[in-house]
Structure formats: structure tokens, C-alpha cells
Amino acid sequence: xxxxxxxxxxxxxxxxxxxxxxxxxxxxxxxxxxxxxxxxxxxxxxxxxxxxxxxxxxxxxxxxxxxxxxxxxxxxxxxxxxxxxxxxxxxxxxxxxxxxxxxxxxxxxxxxxxxxxx
Numbered sequence: 001x002x003x004x005x006x007x008x009x010x011x012x013x014x015x016x017x018x019x020x021x022x023x024x025x026x027x028x029x030x031x032x033x034x035x036x037x038x039x040x041x042x043x044x045x046x047x048x049x050x051x052x053x054x055x056x057x058x059x060x061x062x063x064x065x066x067x068x069x070x071x072x073x074x075x076x077x078x079x080x081x082x083x084x085x086x087x088x089x090x091x092x093x094x095x096x097x098x099x100x101x102x103x104x105x106x107x108x109x110x111x112x113x114x115x116x117x118x
Contacts, residue, residue, distance in 0.1 A: 011098035036077025060090035
């Protein structure tokens with residue numbers, strides 16, 4: 001049986017795959033793992049507009065997933081990593097609703113790098 005957060009993760013995976021993104025899911029394993037790293041680390045291809053030469057680039061993305069209604073339950077370490085990703089011009093978001101993940105990835109496809117950490 002899938003947990004509520006698992007359903008959000010499954011949806012995020014489908015959204016990333018649909019955009020031909022490279023991604024990994026971080027699995028905390030104890031030794032050597034970094035506390036607070038987002039659930040998904042991704043490089044999402046973004047088509048640059050004509051005025052930006054027409055090339056496709058990848059944008060680094062960190063997506064932290066939460067069970068519905070638990071969006072404010074990010075740890076200080078998670079917030080720190082998401083902030084650092086945003087400071088480096090990547091997308092850094094927390095989602096607890098599949099549609100929010102789609103909306104943020106849609107913004108990314110338009111060249112915006114959303115930052116949303118409640």
C-alpha cells in the first residue's frame with residue numbers, strides 16, 4: 001500500500017519522466033548520507049527562447065515531497081539545502097500536492113526557477 005507521501009512522490013516521478021529529466025531519489029542510508037537533502041535531485045531540460053539562442057539547457061532542481069497537509073514539516077536541514085539550491089539558481093520546492101509539482105515544473109519549462117519553502 002502506498003503512503004500519502006508515496007503518492008506525491010510517484011506523481012513527481014511521472015512529471016520528471018514526462019519532461020525527460022535526469023533525477024535520482026535520495027535514500028537516507030546512514031553513513032555518508034547528508035541530512036536534509038531533498039527527496040528528488042533532478043536536472044530538468046529547459047528550452048531556451050529564441051532571444052536566448054534557442055539552446056536546451058538543464059536546470060538543477062530539488063523537490064522535497066511531503067504527505068498532504070504536512071507541507072510545513074520541513075526540517076531546518078531540508079530548508080538549508082533547498083535555500084542553497086535556490087541561491088545557485090536552481091528550482092527548490094516543497095510539495096504535498098501532485099498538482100503543485102506540475103505547476104512548479106511548468107514554471108521551470110518557461111525559464112523560471114521557482115523557490116517555494118513554506
